[in-house]
Amino acid sequence: MRSQNVVDWWGSIFLELDVPNVTNVIAICWAIWGARNSLVVEGVRKDPTDVVRYALKTIEEVYEAGSAGRSAGQTVAGGVSAPVRWQALAMGVAKVNVDAGFVGELGCGLGAVIRSGEGTVLAAGVQQGEESWEVRVAEAQAILWGLRLAASSGLQEVIVESDCLQVIQALRSKEAGSSEFHLVIKDILLICNNFC
Structure with missing residues (x-):
């Protein structure tokens, strides 16, 4: 998977990997970006192993939430549920x-x-x-x-x-x-x- 630039790299990710592995790459990149922001904004350096573990745990929770949401008719993320469609608030x-x-x-x-x-x-x-x-x-x-x-x-x-x-x-x-x-x-x- 050799690439000349980041655009080619992302293209190769989507072409060469299956959906679960693409999901892993996206989540790990997102977690790395979050760790970078923690370092730049807060001065907090995060352990790379913990960053990857966090990304993979997040993916696992999203998959579990998706299956729970489909069975219950709700979208669930990290244990927090929301209605599938907009509902008006109760009076008052x-x-x-x-x-x-x-x-x-x-x-x-x-x-x-x-x-x-x-x-x-x-x-x-x-x-x-x-x-x-x-x-x-x-x-x-x-x-x-x-x-x-x-x-x-x-x-x-x-x-x-x-x-x-x-x-x-x-x-x-x-x-x-x-x-x-x-x-x-x-x-x-x-x-x-x-x-x-």
Whole structure:
């Protein structure tokens, strides 16, 4: 599999390997990119063996989730299930959609949009700080900030939507610990007591 450039290399991957091996290559490249970002952004160097193990474990979970989702009529990823198609929210329930982003030297930004079941924007906002949290901490902080926004808006029932599976899994399992991440998870779980 000799290639002149990365485009040729990817082409040969898709032509010469079967689907499971193409999946492995894509997942390993994705994990390497994530490890690179951890080094560049957070200064955290990850062991190459752990990076590959993480990629292969992720693939295994996705395959297991796919088979579980097909049998249950749901798409399931890493133990988190979602409806196969869009469903309106119950009356009186609001959706808090959050995200975190990094703006180079400026630090981290948190954003939240809260919508009613009909899609009407009830509240929205952004918060910029100089913090340089690791990604999972920033995503957890976004959830905490979004819930605080929902509480200050007088909402009683909310559904939170985040794109960070690691945070969602930690919340669902009520994962405990003493790291900065776990302290934010604890704060989120505490503020959830303010909602129905």
